[in-house]
Amino acid sequence: MSNLEKTLFQLKFTAKTLNRQAKKAQKDENTEKSRLKKALQQGNNDGARIYASNAIRKKSEALNLLRLSSRIDAVASRVETAVTMRQVTGNMTSVVKGMDRAMESMNLERISLVMDKFESQFSDLDVQTSYMEDTMAATSAVSTPQDQIDQLLRRTAEEANIELQHDLAAKDLAAVPDLSAREKIGEEDDKLAERLRALRPAT
Numbered sequence: 001m002s003n004l005e006k007t008l009f010q011l012k013f014t015a016k017t018l019n020r021q022a023k024k025a026q027k028d029e030n031t032e033k034s035r036l037k038k039a040l041q042q043g044n045n046d047g048a049r050i051y052a053s054n055a056i057r058k059k060s061e062a063l064n065l066l067r068l069s070s071r072i073d074a075v076a077s078r079v080e081t082a083v084t085m086r087q088v089t090g091n092m093t094s095v096v097k098g099m100d101r102a103m104e105s106m107n108l109e110r111i112s113l114v115m116d117k118f119e120s121q122f123s124d125l126d127v128q129t130s131y132m133e134d135t136m137a138a139t140s141a142v143s144t145p146q147d148q149i150d151q152l153l154r155r156t157a158e159e160a161n162i163e164l165q166h167d168l169a170a171k172d173l174a175a176v177p178d179l180s181a182r183e184k185i186g187e188e189d190d191k192l193a194e195r196l197r198a199l200r201p202a203t
Helices: 003-041 045-085 090-105 108-136 146-175 179-199
Strands: none
Touching: 003 045, 045 108
16 A cells, blocks of 8 residues: 555545544534523523533534534545546655644644645645546545535425424414404394393383
8 A cells, every 4th residue: 555545545534533523522512502591491590601611612513523523624635636646746755744743643733734735735735626627527526516516405404494384384373372262252242131021121
């Protein structure tokens, strides 16, 4: 296994590790939100503010980890393409060594800096491989097309909104009083009033 192939394995492993850390941060965020809700119910406003701050911090941490994981995953795909087409430059090899050291320490700042160098090297490689990638219909682009992302976001939001509307409609129906029962009571009251009037002596 070449050094670049070892780095490819390490890239994929690091992306998975960051994904796991992101999921843990998301879980911690939900825990803090539960504590926040409980604190508000108990009237503990100071505690609620702390839990809210923790939840926001964990949410930010999860997003940053997911972004870096996605970035590493995209680079891994491009390294795989480079290995397959044997188009590895000397500069890229030196960047690989820096990547190995950064991933061993799991220093997120260093990993991010090395990603910058990697992506710079691949901008040159893209020119060389664009024709072959088009021919092979390769799926190792740096990022998913923006229009596809927007479309998925819009579709998911619409589905979520439909579910919300259904829930609200169900609640509204449950809250509507039984009008037929009211009408029956009204009719009975009218009949009773007529009978009382009939029983009164004529004046």
